[in-house]
Amino acid sequence: MKLKAIVSASILFFVSPSIGTAQEATGCASGTRCLKVTKDGKVDAAGTFVAQCSGRFPDFIAPQARINGWAGERFRLSQNYPPADAGTDAPWRTIDFRTPEGADAYVLALRDYAYEGMIEADFRPEASAGRRWYHMPMMNFGSGSREFVHGLTEERPVTGPELGLKSGVRIRDFAVGFYNAAAATTIARVWAADDPSLVNTAFPPGSMSFKVLFSTAQAADFADGIDRLAGAPTWQIYENGQTIDVRLMQMDVAAAAPDTQTGWVFGTLAYDASAADTSTWRRMRPVGLSWGNDVGVKPSEIAAGTKKLQETIVSSLAPAFAAQHLGWAGRMNGPVDNPVSGCLSCHGTSQSPRAPLIPMNSCTTEDQKLFWFRNVPGSVAFGQVDQSTCQPSSSGNPMAALDYSLQMAVAVQNVLQFREVNPCAGADPMRTRLLRVWKGDFAVDDQIPPESDRIQR
Ligand code: HEC
Secondary structure, three states: OOHHHHHHHHHHHHHHHHHHHEEEOOOOOOOEEEEEOOOOOEEEEOOEEEEEHHHHHOOEEEEEEHHOOOOOOOOOOOOOOOOOOHHHHHHHHHHOOOOOOHHHHHHHHHHHHOOOOOOOOOOOOHHHOOOOOEEOOOOOOOOOOOOOOOOOOOOEEEEEEHHOOOOOEEEEEEEEEEHEEEEEEEEHOOOOOOOOOOOOOOOOOEEEEEEEEEEEOHHHHOOOHHHHOOOOOOEEEEEEOOOEEEEEEEEEEEEEEOOOOOEEEEEEEEEOOOOOOHHHHHHHEEEEEEEEOOOOOOOHHHOOOOOOOOOOOEEEOOOOHHHHHOOOHOOOOOOOOOOOOOOOHHOOOOEEOOOOOOOOOOOOOOOHHHHHEEEEEEEOOOOOEEOOOOOOOOOOOOOOEOOOHHHHHHHHHHOOOOOOOHHOOOOOHHHHHHHHHHOOOOOOOOOOHHHHHHOOO
């Protein structure tokens, strides 16, 4: 009796993966595999999520109910990551970004580099005749995960009166990031196997990434009724039978800069509704850039006029709504970014296991907050901070620096902390899990963190 049960169970085990059609979902692009999966990416005939596989990593994993009825294009993850790149296709590198004119030229050079061939391709790398662009894999889990039309992830919502919005009005924001070939060599190395390798996570010279950010904001959402995004490029996303228009508001750029303490220059652009460029994409104007955190400089000192920022340059071309929405003590930040931080202070927290992106509520004094505004090199982990005392702590877990990439941090966290799996690779989740325990990524009895622990902007 007992033996029979074991035998039939094992027959079932070996037979079930080939039952095939039971696991096929609907709603994917033609020529791709369309799998029924759980929200964690496990292939499961009873799963209510759909994974589209056109390569080794999923293009998207979305609830079946959300995509039903959509007949338009579907996102494809650009994932033929190059093993090597000379890093010489980087025209901005000869520009001195430390002067106001240089800063504008630098940000515009990065913008135009990102635009070449991509405007015509509507930012679908597979349709671009120009240079190759790549996406971060495994950003497919949790509430803000990649949607299926453009691969946008949901970003920080903004609630009025912030950004000039009517008090209490909340806008949603969505973005998709791209990496050039030099940067994609790091993705190739970290994601050579289903399990990320965190041995060498550095982005080489010549690396850059950019992110285009869209918002649901409409003219009527602003307190003065003036539409900051009049005429802006518009994309559609689709949720549960509803098409939602989102308009371009912000564009972020990040470029490896070996001659700085952080190793990076982060810059941003905002849509200027008064610009007359015929290509609406080219109405994006520099807001500015920063290459360091201005270590030690506090808001009280800026307010008193006793100190000035030396490592942030705000552009004279910045549209007013963006120039009025900078980061802590005026450090570089974008229109939808959290004003308690800045580009570099938030991105400097990129590590595995994750660190708090912004000062926690227990960090009330300016001196405590300064812990986030250090010029940490990309190869050094940010560290851990005690939730209740706001004191730097050593948690005992080894921490791996992720060189200022928060998309990398999201992807790595999904796999190592939330134990989400890649359905496209056909990996056996149980085997993968055992391997990770064996490698020491986590202990058998480690808890999966609560949803609130996911890295969010
Ligand atoms: C409070 C935190 C925070 C601030 C401030 C912030 N970011 Fe990010 N950023 C994130 C997170 C989280 C992600 C990854 C999630 C995603 O893209 O969906 C990200 C992703 C990016 C990416 C994609 C590349 C990568 O690997 O992370 C770029 C480029 C970027 N941000 C640039 C900027 C720039 C430029 C600024 C300032 C104008 C900025 N960010 C401000 C949190 C922040």
